Amino acid sequence: MPDVPFLELRDAVRSFRTTTGQELPVLRGVSLTVHSGTSHAVLGRSGSGKSTLMALLGLLDQLDAGTYRVNGQDVHSLRDRDLSAFRGEFFGFVYQRFFLMPHLTALQNVELALVHASRAGRRQRRQSALEALDRLGLADRAHHRPAQLSGGEQQRTAIARALALVPRVVLADEPTGALDEKTAEDTVSWLLSLCREQDIALVVVTHDPQVAARMDATHHLVEGQWAP
Numbered sequence: 001m002p003d004v005p006f007l008e009l010r011d012a013v014r015s016f017r018t019t020t021g022q023e024l025p026v027l028r029g030v031s032l033t034v035h036s037g038t039s040h041a042v043l044g045r046s047g048s049g050k051s052t053l054m055a056l057l058g059l060l061d062q063l064d065a066g067t068y069r070v071n072g073q074d075v076h077s078l079r080d081r082d083l084s085a086f087r088g089e090f091f092g093f094v095y096q097r098f099f100l101m102p103h104l105t106a107l108q109n110v111e112l113a114l115v116h117a118s119r120a121g122r123r124q125r126r127q128s129a130l131e132a133l134d135r136l137g138l139a140d141r142a143h144h145r146p147a148q149l150s151g152g153e154q155q156r157t158a159i160a161r162a163l164a165l166v167p168r169v170v171l172a173d174e175p176t177g178a179l180d181e182k183t184a185e186d187t188v189s190w191l192l193s194l195c196r197e198q199d200i201a202l203v204v205v206t207h208d209p210q211v212a213a214r215m216d217a218t219h220h221l222v223e224g225q226w227a228p
């Protein structure tokens with residue numbers, strides 16, 4: 001089994017219609033193979049299609065053409081219900097804006113994700129959430145609300161939320177875009193080491209060459225295609 005990639009995107013094509021009705025080709029034949037436990041950086045100018053690619057990888061959008069296999073299964077053959085099950089079981093998401101609920105504590109934010117995605121009872125959820133925060137060095141921040149956390153701590157809380165269910169892959173779209181350079185580096189270190197430890201694959205969109213250099217592979221998108 002180790003030779004079967006966890007994600008296998010082949011010749012992905014995705015277009016959108018502009019408001020004037022024109023067809024806007026955003027991804028024009030993109031392939032990406034991601035094995036368990038490997039890390040990938042996706043670089044490219046604004047508008048090059050990075051977020052569109054991430055949405056496809058995370059089963060939040062569908063290809064116009066091409067194929068996509070997740071865990072060996074062609075996602076085209078999955079129904080909506082199976083798609084959401086796959087998304088919940090296999091994927092963790094991290095975004096530039098942390099998307100934490102402002103009125104909930106760090107702990108409650110992580111627990112909330114577990115309510116939606118697991119059948120574990122309340123006590124077990126709390127335990128898993130605390131462990132996830134602890135792994136991100138946030139044990140003593142568990143009862144702080146987002147406004148009482150620094151930007152880096154907020155993003156680490158969001159990472160704890162993404163990792164709490166131990167996904168097979170984390171998709172991070174500009175996770176350090178709102179952080180200063182030093183905090184960005186720390187945050188990526190947490191993300192990278194926790195993913196490696198648990199054999200979780202990682203795909204990170206970034207503008208930061210230092211962040212990209214730390215991944216196993218880097219890929220440059222130029223107008224919807226990989227740069228040669």
Ligand SMILES: Nc1ncnc2c1ncn2[C@@H]1O[C@H](COP(=O)(O)OP(=O)(O)O)[C@@H](O)[C@H]1O
Pocket residue numbers: 016017018024026044045046047048049050051052053
């Ligand atoms: N849902 C959509 N409808 C129409 N156009 C879209 C949609 N999503 C993205 N686009 C367009 O696709 C292009 C690439 O967007 P995106 O993937 O967000 O780029 P990036 O993340 O690299 O900045 C942009 O021109 C954007 O306006």
Ligand SMILES: [Mg+2]
Pocket residue numbers: 050051052173
């Ligand atoms: Mg984007």
